[in-house]
Amino acid sequence: MGVDARKEDNQWPLLESSSQSMLPPVDRTGNLWTAVAHIITGVIGSGVLSLAWCMAQLGWIAGPLCMLVFAVVTLVSTFLLCDCYMSPDPESGPNRHRSYLEAVQVKLGDKNAWVCGLFMCISLYGIGIAYTITSAISMRAIQKSNCYHDEGHEAPCKYGDTLYMLLFGGIQIFMSQIPGFHNMDWLSVLASIMSFTYSSIGMGLGIAKVIGDGYIKGSIAGVPTSTAIEKVWLVCQALGDIAFAYPYSLIVLEIQDTLRSPPTESLTMKRASSVAIFVTTLFYLSCGGFGYAAFGDDTPGNLLTGFGFYEPYWLIDFANACIVLHLIGGYQIFSQPLFGVIDRWFATKFPNSGFINNEYTLEIAFFPAFR
Template identity: 60%
Template sequence: MVMQNSLQITTNASAAYDDDGRPKRTGNLKSAVAHIITAVIGSGVLSLAWSISQLGWIGGPIALLSCATATYISSNILSDCYRSPDPVTGKRNYSYIDAVRVNLGTKRTYVAGFLQLLSLYVTSVAYVITTATSLRAIMRSNCYHKEGHDAPCSYGGNLYMVLFGLVQIVMSFIPDLHNMTWLSVIAAIMSFSYSFIGLGLGISTVIKNGRIMGSLTGVQTVNVAGKIWLIFQAIGDISFSYPYPMLLLEIQDTLESPPSENKTMKKASVISIAITTFFYLCCGCFGYAAFGDAAPGNLLTGFGFYEPFWLIDIANVCIIIHLVGGYQIFSQPIYSAADRWCSKKYPNSDFVNDFQKVKLPLLPAFEINLFRFCFRTTYVISTTGLAILFPYFNQILGVLGGINFWPLAIYFPVEMYFVQMKIGAWTKKWILLRIFSFACFLVTMMGFIGSFEGIIREKLK
């Protein structure tokens, strides 16, 4: 009897932990899709009508589908790098950086780590800008409704950025990505909501106009150089709208097993990319069809749509709620990296490792770590401050696309896959993946250069 009880206790204990000794992961296909959609369908969807207007009816959809294909390939090969050396039974790599370290060595780990943290950081800045833009759009929408479309309804964005920062300081008390499934589900619902609203308004405007606006080659400019810069910037915006590989392994680390994590992640990626591409094509193409060359940089805040004003307000509220969750999805890997590094560097520090229980009126008790509080608060303040200094929506998105598309979404996953799967040089698969990587490198350079030129142009105005 004693032996049976002992065996039962041991079995229950092992069932509560995974093969690496960590608490049992409970994520599944649905939660992975929610995390991905929250990370992918964000502020980028709102700039797609403008991007397609620069590329035209031929180049716009081709660019979208090409980015979708590239993201599908990179997510598939990266999901096989979660465990090493075997993608099913090997040792877990808890993060993107862990996978780079195991497969590619220390030197390239520093480069990948810097680029990943920079990309996540600048994405957080973009979300601060977008949230302020949406809050300002709500105020302007109500003003236009009351005073008329020609009224001088002008509102600053700095106050709204500060308010968003205060909300994010509170949200940063969420310990880690494993505790954020509920937030991702809410954010994903919000992203569908405002995407549907934007799509519906675009369709209704096309019907009202009685014709499809736009041209095969896009916006006509005074000179060729101006057209090239805008095409490059549009490519950068589109490339920003898709890739999530710098978060893929962190999301994969939340999945239960069996089935194997890479199998679930590949299914989640296919579903998410298919849903995303459908929404992107619909929102971008109907936005362009509605406004043609006059498509605004941000579909729901650029005021191509004025009425019904209450629907515009609802769409922007959905954007704001989504970005509250999206900001945390992109910030949590930075928080986790800082926590791990400081815990390893200062294992005996009470400031870094001790948790204090806090009880506030009307709220349940929670634990707070002083290092986390100080670091995360400083992080939010810095992103808010940078957003105030550089409030350029489309240009920031393009620079982001340049930072993360080729290096993080293509180059490192391809290089890790070569090592993981022991693919020899000059084999058929090696050649095809090299060509794929180089083509994506050219896209990244075009997007980065065009968007950086746009920021300089805006700053000099």
Template identity: 70%
Template sequence: MGEASLLLHKEEEEEEAEEAEEAESSVNRTGNVWTAVAHIITGVIGSGVLSLAWSVAQLGWIAGPFAIVFFAAITLTSAFLLCDCYRTPDPEHGPGRNRSYSEAVAMSLGKNSAWAFGLIIQISLCGITIAYTITSAISKRAIQKSNCYHNAGHEATCEYSDTYYYLIFGAVQIVLSQAPDFHNIQWLSIVAAIMSFAYSFIGFSLGVGQVIENGYVQGSLTGISTSSAIEKMWLVSQALGDIAFAFPYSLVLIEIQDTLKSPPSENQTMKKASTISVVVTTIFYLLCGGFGYAAFGEATPGNLLTGFGFYEPYWLIDFANACIMIHLVGGYQVYSQPLFANVERWISEKYQDSGFINNEYSLKLPLIPAFRLNLLRLCFRTVHVVCTTSIAMIFPYFNQVIGVLGAVNFWPITIYFPVEMYFKQRNIEAWTTKWVMLRIFSFGCLLVTMFAFVGSIEGLIGAKIS
């Protein structure tokens, strides 16, 4: 009887393995280095680039560029660690894929770590989509203000309510959120990446033009002067939070890696794509941040293209803000799709027999191709977009919000979990040279995160009170 049970159990395991193999083979992975670069740049260059001139202005000409390069190096180091966690060694079935960051944490560090990670990452993903909603509304309003200043003069009172802009962005995201997964939005990421290059280049070019018009470089080695050392400390900490927000894409790295075809191995392709993307974005960030500060000095705005350091040419300002809006439409989806997948996967596993949750319906509307509709996807994703839009309307404070989000995301998701998974994957023994170096790396980043978080929270509270 025992042998029969063992045999039956073995057959069930083999059947499960076959089913998993079939499911795996049904996923059509066609991504390459350049599609991965498009996804990464879409995820990285977003709201963060717009605040970099302000961040450099708080830190000054020495600490500002150094901080940008510092965070770039940390981001790339973390990305390399995380790339190697896409496939988890399995003694029975060989290396298996982890289709999401949360799966990789669960496989490497266990269920308790996966639960803690899941909570942090869902909060972070929601926070980023809130920041993107705020930035998109600000950009829409900036176009209207730019046209008003052009027509009525720079001294005119050009104030507009942005409620309408938030609602438009939310409506667009409700529609786009019905795309089933990452594999269905590669085109959106490519378009969004092009837009990010466009407005970054425009911001850089306008800064160069303003410096040439001024005839000299503004700014100082210590940054913008303040009334007290305490105020300076809070602004510096907030600037570090803004820079931290501008770089990391660890939240979606493994999801992007899961779109890649092999051979070559996914981790090699992803490391190459990460290197290209981080180098390109760092150059953009240094140019945009540096020339923004050089152009305006003490008057550097919190948002380079919507804080109206620039007024003319108004049509170019309008075009840059339109590019920002298009980019953020794609960026919102890049960060939302992992959240959608995690929640919907958990609900589907919990209620496997529910037709509402698992049934797919084909819907054909005039003039557009047929698409699949799922009632769970329709309801949950709509509620998510409504919630993020509502929160963005309550806390529309650009620099403070992205400072808080940068600090919250930076250490736990970009540093702690990749380091811990790397230890587990590579069986790094305690007190070896590599172990000590990575522990110092992790602890140093924790201190920076805590400093940035406290300062950004202080700034958010101060903005809300005022």
């Protein structure tokens, strides 16, 4: 059955049952590669550069094994969630569920949707805060890198990050005018390129250091500690970092809703998830492995902002700039579902308000239309 023939009902405005859609119809033009770009933008963050530290806590056997296990768990859970996009049949529908919360409401009821909605909004809000802080750290790292290059590695080079947070927030106010996932293909492609770039730089610097040293550092058991409690704490922290680096369940259905059919959206999304998780795991293993091999027990928390490397300083600056550009896109990927909840809430509360319900298009050279 064609896309236009499918019903657009049972949307999630305020977790109230509704027979008519609260969301406008959309033109779905996404494909396998735009979905891969969205996923990679949401999954591969600057946290990939901290996986070397995770490897250092877990060792050469448990570290890679844990990454593979979390990759499989993420892929299986994503496959299950992809089948929740259409109901009652996961492929022919005819009803679409265009967000995670809407699917929860239809499958589990309003009460469970309220609970999941609360935790989802808190989670997305927390991710936004983390992205803001991380972007400020990367911008500050550029300033510190130049300082270390000019004044030596022992120089204090201490800088604040409040101004950088405000700058990042100002950029996001502008970027948040993008109407939704259907208009974000260009941003996700750009962010994905940036994530591959800085991940490759971190991996390349690790390889260069291993070759320069002439041997591989690290051990099977990981970093030794004075007490068993301290080791358990560090291992749990490393497992948490790896687990946090993989999931993207909160945005799966929003990405799937951008895909055209045929083939069915669920089939395309499953293929895109398989490609994205494979590429992500390959980068995670490479960055984590070569970073640990380069520094061993002295592996920093972040290969670029933690100054495991000082030179070439211009390459460190470029990599951190790529992190910032990626986080700009990643912030929008995870914030769009939250924006959607807020938009629908205001639209329901103020149905006659032109300020809330009317759309205004701003044409900017070299950029798609902004609302």
